[in-house]
Amino acid sequence: MSERLVPVVCPYCGVGCRLYIRSVDGYPVGIEYAKDIPNISNELGKLCPKGNAVVEYLLAKDRLKRPLKAKEQGKFVEISWSEAIKEVAERLKAYAKDDPNQLMFFGSARTFNEPNYLVQKLARMLGTNNVDHCARLCHAPTVTGLKAVFGAGAMTNTYKDIEEANVIFIIGHNYAETHPVGFRYVLKAKERGAKVIVADPRFTRTAWFADIFLQHYPGSDIALINGLIHVIIKERLYDEKFVRERCVGFDEVVAAVEKFTPEFVEKVTGVPAELIIEAARTFATAGKGVITWAMGLTQHTHGTENVKLLGTLAAICGYQGKEGAGCSPMRGQNNVQGACDMAALPNVFPGYQAVTDPEKRKFFEEFWGVELSGEVGLTTVEAAYAADKGKVKAYYVMGENPVISEANANHVMHTLEKLEFMVVQDIVPTPTMEYADIVLPAAAMLENEGSLTNTERRVQWSFQAVKPPGEARPDWWILSEVGKAIGFDKTGSGGFVYNDAADVLREINACTPQYRGITPERLKENLAGLHWPCPSEDHPGTRVLYKEKFLTPSGKANLAAVPEYKGPVEMPDEEYPFLLTTHRYVGMYHTATMTMRSCALKKRWPEPLAEIHPDDAVKLGIKSGDWVKVVTRRGAYPIKAKVTRAVKKGVIAVPWHWGANVLTNDALDPVAKIPETKACACNVAKITEEEARKLMEKLPPLIPKIEVVRG
Amino acid sequence: MARKTVFIDFSKCIECRACEVACEREHSGMSFISVFEWQEMAAMALNCRHCEKAPCVEVCPTNALYRDKDGAVLLAPQKCIGCLMCGIVCPFGIPELDLINKIMGKCDLCAHRRAEGKLPACVETCPTDALIYGDFNEIVKKRREKFTEKTIELAKTAERIPLTGV
Numbered sequence: 001m002s003e004r005l006v007p008v009v010c011p012y013c014g015v016g017c018r019l020y021i022r023s024v025d026g027y028p029v030g031i032e033y034a035k036d037i038p039n040i041s042n043e044l045g046k047l048c049p050k051g052n053a054v055v056e057y058l059l060a061k062d063r064l065k066r067p068l069k070a071k072e073q074g075k076f077v078e079i080s081w082s083e084a085i086k087e088v089a090e091r092l093k094a095y096a097k098d099d100p101n102q103l104m105f106f107g108s109a110r111t112f113n114e115p116n117y118l119v120q121k122l123a124r125m126l127g128t129n130n131v132d133h134c135a136r137l138c139h140a141p142t143v144t145g146l147k148a149v150f151g152a153g154a155m156t157n158t159y160k161d162i163e164e165a166n167v168i169f170i171i172g173h174n175y176a177e178t179h180p181v182g183f184r185y186v187l188k189a190k191e192r193g194a195k196v197i198v199a200d201p202r203f204t205r206t207a208w209f210a211d212i213f214l215q216h217y218p219g220s221d222i223a224l225i226n227g228l229i230h231v232i233i234k235e236r237l238y239d240e241k242f243v244r245e246r247c248v249g250f251d252e253v254v255a256a257v258e259k260f261t262p263e264f265v266e267k268v269t270g271v272p273a274e275l276i277i278e279a280a281r282t283f284a285t286a287g288k289g290v291i292t293w294a295m296g297l298t299q300h301t302h303g304t305e306n307v308k309l310l311g312t313l314a315a316i317c318g319y320q321g322k323e324g325a326g327c328s329p330m331r332g333q334n335n336v337q338g339a340c341d342m343a344a345l346p347n348v349f350p351g352y353q354a355v356t357d358p359e360k361r362k363f364f365e366e367f368w369g370v371e372l373s374g375e376v377g378l379t380t381v382e383a384a385y386a387a388d389k390g391k392v393k394a395y396y397v398m399g400e401n402p403v404i405s406e407a408n409a410n411h412v413m414h415t416l417e418k419l420e421f422m423v424v425q426d427i428v429p430t431p432t433m434e435y436a437d438i439v440l441p442a443a444a445m446l447e448n449e450g451s452l453t454n455t456e457r458r459v460q461w462s463f464q465a466v467k468p469p470g471e472a473r474p475d476w477w478i479l480s481e482v483g484k485a486i487g488f489d490k491t492g493s494g495g496f497v498y499n500d501a502a503d504v505l506r507e508i509n510a511c512t513p514q515y516r517g518i519t520p521e522r523l524k525e526n527l528a529g530l531h532w533p534c535p536s537e538d539h540p541g542t543r544v545l546y547k548e549k550f551l552t553p554s555g556k557a558n559l560a561a562v563p564e565y566k567g568p569v570e571m572p573d574e575e576y577p578f579l580l581t582t583h584r585y586v587g588m589y590h591t592a593t594m595t596m597r598s599c600a601l602k603k604r605w606p607e608p609l610a611e612i613h614p615d616d617a618v619k620l621g622i623k624s625g626d627w628v629k630v631v632t633r634r635g636a637y638p639i640k641a642k643v644t645r646a647v648k649k650g651v652i653a654v655p656w657h658w659g660a661n662v663l664t665n666d667a668l669d670p671v672a673k674i675p676e677t678k679a680c681a682c683n684v685a686k687i688t689e690e691e692a693r694k695l696m697e698k699l700p701p702l703i704p705k706i707e708v709v710r711g
Numbered sequence: 712m713a714r715k716t717v718f719i720d721f722s723k724c725i726e727c728r729a730c731e732v733a734c735e736r737e738h739s740g741m742s743f744i745s746v747f748e749w750q751e752m753a754a755m756a757l758n759c760r761h762c763e764k765a766p767c768v769e770v771c772p773t774n775a776l777y778r779d780k781d782g783a784v785l786l787a788p789q790k791c792i793g794c795l796m797c798g799i800v801c802p803f804g805i806p807e808l809d810l811i812n813k814i815m816g817k818c819d820l821c822a823h824r825r826a827e828g829k830l831p832a833c834v835e836t837c838p839t840d841a842l843i844y845g846d847f848n849e850i851v852k853k854r855r856e857k858f859t860e861k862t863i864e865l866a867k868t869a870e871r872i873p874l875t876g877v
Contacts, residue, residue: 033836081833180727183839184840187840201752208725586725645751693815
C-alpha cells in the first residue's frame with residue numbers, strides 16, 4: 001500500500017485553485033489543502049464547496065469504462081479500443097474526403113490545454129476550421145470585445161490586482177456564488193477600504209457586500225454603462241493624460257454618450273439617477289479600479305458592445321497598464337482561457353493567429369505539413385443550424401454537453417437526431433451521449449496530467465493523482481490514436497505521435513508565441529505556474545498587460561462609441577409578460593454532470609427554484625414551493641417557485657444547471673456569435689405537481705441511463 | 712488557560728457552504744457545522760461553541776462527553792447511550808443523533824487534524840475567512856488592533872488640519 005499526496009488543479013471553476021489529492025494505490029481517499037505552496041491563486045489553499053467535494057465525482061458508479069457503439073438511440077454495445085478508434089478514423093476520413101466542412105469538432109474547457117490543441121489540430125489537418133467549444137456560450141464577446149479595444153481578449157490583470165484596487169465594479173456577475181475563492185480578493189480589498197459597486201438584475205450574494213448596488217433590468221447594460229461614462233465625461237473625472245497619450249476615439253465617445261443622461265438611463269434601466277451619478281463618481285475618482293464581469297454581461301445579442309464599453313470605461317479612467325487596475329472577465333470553467341489560447345475556435349490558430357492571415361497560415365502549413373483552409377469555420381450555434389440543413393453531418397464532441405448548455409435546447413436535440421455520425425468523448429453518461437454513435441471513455445482531469453490556464457492567464461501543471469477506471473484513457477491519448485489511425489502518423493509536429501502530455505506541450509511552445517517559455521519542465525518545477533505572455537524560457541511571465549502599449553496596430557486603445565441603446569431581442573409583451581433571466585448556484589457546476597454525481601453537493605442543492613417577486617407572485621397566486629410552468633416561444637419548463645425580493649418586478653430568474661435552456665433564446669450576437677441566454681420574454685403559470693411530472697418527462701434527463709446490451 | 716475554538720464572522724459569510732462540505736468529508740458523511748440564511752441573502756454558519764461551562768458535559772450521564780487537552784468537547788462513542796440529554800440542554804442545539812449507530816455526534820474541532828498540527832477543516836477551507844480558529848482573547852485583541860490601525864489610517868488620509876493655533 002502506498003499513500004501519496006499529489007498536487008493537482010481543481011477541476012471546477014476558472015479560479016484554478018491548487019489542492020492535494022490523497023490517494024492509496026491509485027485510489028482517491030481524500031484531499032488536503034495546499035497551504036504550503038506560495039503565490040497560488042487560492043491563497044492559503046482555500047477551497048469552495050465544489051473543491052471540497054472533488055473526489056466524489058471520480059468515484060461515480062456510472063463512470064464510462066469501455067468504448068461503446070450505438071445499436072439504436074440510447075442503446076449501446078461494448079467494443080474494444082482498436083475497433084472504436086478504427087471506426088472513428090474511417091468515418092472522419094470519409095467525410096473529410098468528400099467535404100471537410102461536413103465535420104464539426106468540439107473542444108472542451110474542462111480538460112487540459114493539450115487535448116484542446118490536438119482537437120483543433122485534428123480538425124485543421126482534416127481540412128476544416130469547424131472547431132469550437134463552450135467559450136462560445138460564455139465569454140466569446142469578451143474575446144472579441146476586448147480584442148477590439150485593447151488588442152487581445154484576456155484578463156488584463158491578476159487576482160493580486162483585485163486585492164490592491166481601490167474600487168471594484170462588478171457587473172453581470174454573481175462573484176460570491178460563481179467564484180467564491182476569487183471573491184476572497186474582493187473582500188480583502190474591501191477590508192482595506194476599497195469600494196464595491198455591483199450592477200445586477202438580481203440582488204445576489206455579491207450585492208450584499210456592495211457599497212453601491214445598481215439593480216438594472218436584464219439586457220439594459222449598454223444604457224447603464226453609457227450612463228456612467230456620460231457622468232464621468234460631463235464632470236471631467238476621466239484621466240485626461242491617459243486618454244490623450246494612450247487612447248484614440250475619445251471624441252466619438254463624447255458624442256455617443258451625449259443622450260445617456262442619468263434621467264434617460266433611469267427610465268431604461270430602472271436604476272435611480274442619483275445612484276448612477278454616485279457610482280460614476282466613486283468609480284472614476286478612486287485612483288485604482290478593476291472591472292469584473294461574467295455571463296450576465298456577455299450572454300446578450302449586444303454582448304460584444306457591452307464588453308467594448310467596459311473596456312472604454314476602464315481606459316478613460318486610466319485603469320489599464322498598472323498594478324491594482326484592469327479588466328477581469330471571470331471564466332466559468334477551469335480551462336476556458338486555455339482552450340481559447342489553444343485555438344479551439346473557428347477563426348484562429350493557436351495564440352490567436354487569424355486563419356484568414358496568409359502569413360500565419362503559411363507558418364502552420366509548414367509546421368503541420370498539410371494544406372490548411374483559410375475560411376473561418378462554424379461556431380457551435382451555427383453548426384447546429386448547418387446540421388439542421390444537412391450541411392454538417394458529423395460531430396466530434398469532446399467533454400461537452402450541448403443538449404443542456406446551448407440556448408434553445410429543443411432545437412439542438414432536434415439537430416443531433418439528424419446527424420449521420422456523432423462521437424462523444426466523456427467521463428460519464430450525459431444527455432448528449434444518447435445521440436452518439438460511438439462513445440469514447442475518457443480519464444477525468446485528476447486521472448491524467450497536463451497544463452491548464454486559469455482565468456488570470458496563469459498556466460499550471462496538474463499531476464496524475466489517481467488511476468482512471470476500467471479502460472478509460474487520457475484525452476490526449478485518444479486524440480493521438482485517432483490522428484494516427486487517420487494517417488497522420490509522422491513523428492514531429494506533422495503527425496500525432498506523442499509519448500505523453502508534455503510532448504504535446506513542447507509542440508505548443510513551438511507554435512504559440514505567448515506560450516513559448518512555458519515548458520513542461522518549468523511548470524512541473526514551479527507549482528504556482530506562469531502568467532502568459534511568457535515569450536522565452538528565462539522570462540518570468542507577465543502579471544499586468546499593456547504597461548507600455550496596447551496590442552492594437554496603433555498601440556493605443558480604440559475607445560468604443562455605442563450611440564444606440566439596444567435591449568434584448570425579445571421584450572415582454574401581452575402573451576409573454578415577464579422577462580426571464582438565468583443564473584447559477586454555488587454548489588452546482590455547468591451542466592451538473594460532475595456535481596450531480598457528488599452526494600455532498602446534491603444534498604445541498606437538490607433542485608432548481610424559480611425566483612419571482614412577491615407582487616407578481618400575489619397576482620398569479622403563487623406561493624414559495626408551488627410548482628409553476630415557465631413558457632417561452634421555444635419551450636416549457638416545470639420548476640418550483642421561490643418568492644423573493646431578490647429579483648425586480650416583472651423578472652423571473654431560473655438556474656440553468658437543470659436544463660432550463662429549453663426556454664432560452666438562441667438569437668446571436670452578430671460579432672461574437674453568442675446566443676442571448678440571459679434575457680427573453682416568458683410567461684409563468686401555476687400548475688399541479690402531476691402536470692409538472694408530465695412536463696418533466698419531455699425534458700432531457702440530467703443523468704441518463706445508458707443501456708449496454710449484448711451482441 | 713488559553714482555549715481555542717472556531718469563531719464566526721457572519722459579516723463575511725457568503726453562504727457557499729464550503730465548511731459544511733469539508734466537515735462532512737472529514738467526519739464520514741456527517742456535517743457538524745451548518746449555514747443558515749437568516750435574511751434574504753445574508754447568512755451565517757453555526758457550529759459547536761465548546762462552551763467554557765458546557766451544559767452537555769455537565770448533564771451527560773455516562774461521561775461520554777469530555778474535554779481534550781486543547782479544551783475541545785469531544786464524544787467517546789463507546790460510552791454514549793444515545794439518551795439525547797446533551798442535545799436538549801445545548802442552547803444551540805448542536806449534538807445530533809446519528810440515526811444508524813444511535814449515538815450522538817458533534818463537532819470535535821477536527822481532533823485528527825489538530826493532532827497533525829493542522830487547523831479544523833471548516834476554517835482551513837473558508838474562502839472568505841469568515842471562520843477563524845483561535846483563542847477568544849487573541850481574536851478580540853486582533854480586532855482592536857485592526858480598528859486602531861484603521862482609525863489611524865483614516866486620520867492620516869483625512870484633511871490635514873493645522874494643529875498649531877488651535
